[in-house]
Amino acid sequence: xxxxxxxxxxxxxxxxxxxxxxxxxxxxxxxxxxxxxxxxxxxxxxxxxxxxxxxxxxxxxxxxxxxxxxxxxxxxxxxxxxxxxxxxxxxxxxxxxxxxxxxxxxxxxxxxxxxxxxxxxxxxxxxxxxxxxxxxxxxxxxxxxxxxxxxxxxxxxxxxxxxxxxxxxxxxxxxxxxxxxxxxxxxxxxxxxxxxxxxxxxxxxxxxxxxxxxxxxxxxxxxxxxxxxxxxxxxxxxxxxxxxxxxxxxxxxxxxxxxxxxxxxxxxxxxxxxxxxxxxxxxxxxxxxxxxxxxxxxxxxxxxxxxxxxxxxxxxxxxxxxxxxxxxxxxxxxxxxxxxxxxxxxxxxxxxxxxxxxxxxxxxxxxxxxxxxxxxxxxxxxxxxxxxxxxxxxxxxxxxxxxxxxxxxx
Numbered sequence: 001x002x003x004x005x006x007x008x009x010x011x012x013x014x015x016x017x018x019x020x021x022x023x024x025x026x027x028x029x030x031x032x033x034x035x036x037x038x039x040x041x042x043x044x045x046x047x048x049x050x051x052x053x054x055x056x057x058x059x060x061x062x063x064x065x066x067x068x069x070x071x072x073x074x075x076x077x078x079x080x081x082x083x084x085x086x087x088x089x090x091x092x093x094x095x096x097x098x099x100x101x102x103x104x105x106x107x108x109x110x111x112x113x114x115x116x117x118x119x120x121x122x123x124x125x126x127x128x129x130x131x132x133x134x135x136x137x138x139x140x141x142x143x144x145x146x147x148x149x150x151x152x153x154x155x156x157x158x159x160x161x162x163x164x165x166x167x168x169x170x171x172x173x174x175x176x177x178x179x180x181x182x183x184x185x186x187x188x189x190x191x192x193x194x195x196x197x198x199x200x201x202x203x204x205x206x207x208x209x210x211x212x213x214x215x216x217x218x219x220x221x222x223x224x225x226x227x228x229x230x231x232x233x234x235x236x237x238x239x240x241x242x243x244x245x246x247x248x249x250x251x252x253x254x255x256x257x258x259x260x261x262x263x264x265x266x267x268x269x270x271x272x273x274x275x276x277x278x279x280x281x282x283x284x285x286x287x288x289x290x291x292x293x294x295x296x297x298x299x300x301x302x303x304x305x306x307x308x309x310x311x312x313x314x315x316x317x318x319x320x321x322x323x324x325x326x327x328x329x330x331x332x333x334x335x336x337x338x339x340x341x342x343x344x345x346x347x348x349x350x351x352x353x354x355x356x357x358x359x360x361x362x363x364x365x366x367x368x369x370x371x372x373x374x375x376x377x378x379x380x381x382x383x384x385x386x387x388x389x390x391x392x393x394x395x396x397x398x399x400x401x402x403x404x405x406x407x408x409x410x
Contacts, residue, residue, distance in 0.1 A: 003054060010047065011272060013039060014279030027134045029278050029374040036282020037371075047283035055280050060241070062277030064231040065270045066129045067242045071199075071249020072263050073149040082150070089147065089315035089325075090154040093333060096311020097123040097304050098162060104303040109296055114170035115354045118347060121166035122362060123304040125159030125339035128152040130370065131332055133274060134377040142386035143322040148332045151312075153246050156339050157192060160240065163343050164188030167350055174351075195234060195243035202230050202244070203251020210252070210262050220265035227266070242339065285367045293364040300361050301368055308333045324384035331380035335373030336365050 017035025018028035039046045079086070102120035105111045131152055135145055164187060206226045213219040230248050234241040253259045309330025316326040340362050348355040381387055 006047075006051065007055065007058075007276065010036075010039060010279050010283070011276055014275040017279065018275065027130075027374040027378045028137055029130045029133050030371060032275055032278035033282035033285075033371050033374075036279040037285055037287075038282075039279070040283035040285060042285070042287040047280070052280065052284055055276075058273065058276050058280060060231055061228070062270075062273050063129065064227045064241055064245045065266060065273065066132055067153075067245035068227050068230075068249040068266065069132060069263060069270075070128055070149050070153045071203075071246040071251075072253045072259070073146075074153070074246075074250040074253065076254050078146075079150070082146075085319040085321060086147065086150045086154060088319050089312060089321070089329070090151045090158060092315025092318070093151070093308045093311035093330070094124040094155050094158045094162065096309075096314070097307035100303045100307030100310075101300060104299050105296070108299065111296075112354075113173045114351065115357065117166045117173075118163070118170050118351060118354065119300070119358050119361060121159070121162040122340050122343055122347075122358070123300070123307070123336075123365075124162050125156050125336070125343075126152045126308075126333045127335040127339070127370070127373070128156070129274075129277070130335040130374045131377045133278075134374050135381065138378065138381060138387045140381040140386045140388075142324070142381075142384060144324045144328055144332070144384040145381060145386050147316075147321065147325050147329060151329070152333065155333070156240075156242060159339055160192060160243075160343075161188055163346070167346065170351060191239055192243060194237060195239040196247050198233060198237070198239060199230060199244040199247025200251050202226055203248040204255065206248065206262070207252050207255040207259075210256055210259070216261075216265060219262060220269060223262050223266050224269060281370060285370070286363075287367070289360060289364050289367060292360050297361045297364040301365055304336070304365065305330075305334055324386075328380040328384050331376040334369050334376050336362075336369045340366065 013035045014032045017031035017033075019031070021028055021031025021034075036047070038044060041048075098120045101123045102116050105116035105119055106113060128149070131148060134140075135148070206223065209222050209226075210219060213222060226248065227245060230244045231241040233239075234244045249263075252262060256262065312330040312333060313326050316329060344355070344359050344362055347358050351358075
C-alpha cells in the first residue's frame with residue numbers, strides 16, 4: 001500500500017481513538033495507544049515491522065519536539081528556588097526504583113548480579129511524552145505539575161548515568177572487562193556532556209535567529225529546523241537527542257525574552273505528529289510478549305512502580321514539598337519508553353547473554369506502562385486539583401488586571 005495513504009489512515013484511526021477515550025473521560029494518549037494496538041501485530045496487522053522502520057522519522061521528530069518543550073520548564077530563576085529540591089526528589093525516585101527492582105531480581109528470583117543490576121538501572125528512566133501530553137490536554141498547573149516535568153527530564157539524565165555504571169559493574173562481575181571502570185564510564189559522561197554543550201550552542205543560535213524573526217511562519221520553520229538539526233547532529237555524534245533538545249529549549253527560554261512565541265509556533269505544528277507518534281507506538285506493541293515474561297516480568301512492573309512512588313514520596317518529604325507532591329508525584333512517573341528501549345541496543349552489544357530476557361521484560365513494561373501510565377498521570381493531577389489550573393491562573397490574572405485598571409480610573 002502507498003506509504004502516504006497508510007500513514008493517513010493511521011492518523012485517522014488514532015484521532016478516532018482519542019475521541020473515544022475522551023468520551024470515557026480518559027486521556028487522549030490512552031486512546032491513541034489502544035487504537036495503534038488494534039492496527040499492530042496483535043490484531044489486524046495493518047502496520048507491519050517494516051512499516052515501523054519507514055515511520056521511524058515521525059517518532060524521532062515527536063520525541064525531539066517533546067524534549068524541546070520540556071526544556072521550556074527549566075527557567076533559571078525558578079530552578080534556583082527549586083533546583084536542590086528537584087535534584088533530591090529525582091535522586092530518591094531513581095534510587096527507589098533501582099533498589100527495589102534489583103532486590104526483587106537478585107534476592108527474590110536468585111538472578112545473576114549482572115542481569116539484576118542492568119535491569120534495575122533501566123527502570124530509572126521515565127518516558128516524558130505521555131505525561132507531557134496529559135498535562136497539556138487538561139491544562140494542568142500547580143505545584144505537582146511544576147515538579148513533574150523537571151523530574152521527568154532529570155531522571156532520564158540520571159537513568160543514562162545509572163545504566164553506564166550498571167553495565168560496567170555487570171561486565172566486571174562476569175570477568176568481561178577489557179577496560180577499566182573509569183574507561184567504561186567515559187561513554188555515558190561524554191554522551192551527557194556533549195549533548196548539553198551541543199544543545200546550549202544551538203539554543204544560543206536559535207535565540208538569536210528568533211529575535212530577528214518577525215514572521216510567524218518563518219519562526220516556525222526555523223524552530224523546527226533547529227529541532228531537526230539538534231536531533232540529526234546528536235545521532236551522528238553519538239549524543240542523546242533527548243538531552244540535546246531539552247538543553248536547547250532551556251537555553252532558549254532563559255535567553256529570549258519572548259520565547260513563548262517560539263514554543264507556541266512549534267506547538268501549533270505538533271498535534272498531528274503526537275497523534276501519529278502514539279498511535280504508531282501502540283502499533284509497535286505485541287501482546288504475544290505477555291506469554292513470555294512470566295511472573296518475573298509482572299514482579300518488575302510492580303517493583304518499578306512501587307520503587308518510584310516510594311522514592312518520590314520520600315524525596316518530597318525530605319525537601320518539605322507540598323502535600324500534593326508527596327502523595328501523587330509517583331503516579332505521574334510511571335510511563336516507560338524511549339530511553340529504556342534505546343538502552344536495549346547497548347545491552348545486546350555488551351551483554352548478549354542476557355539481552356533476550358532483559359529485552360522481553362522491558363518491552364512488557366513498555367506495553368503495560370505506556371497504556372496505563374497516562375491514566376495514572378491524569379489521576380495524579382486530578383487528585384492534586386490541578387486540572388484546568390492554567391485556565392484558572394489566566395482568569396485570576398485577568399481579574400487582577402481589570403481590578404487594577406478600575407482602581408486607576410477611580
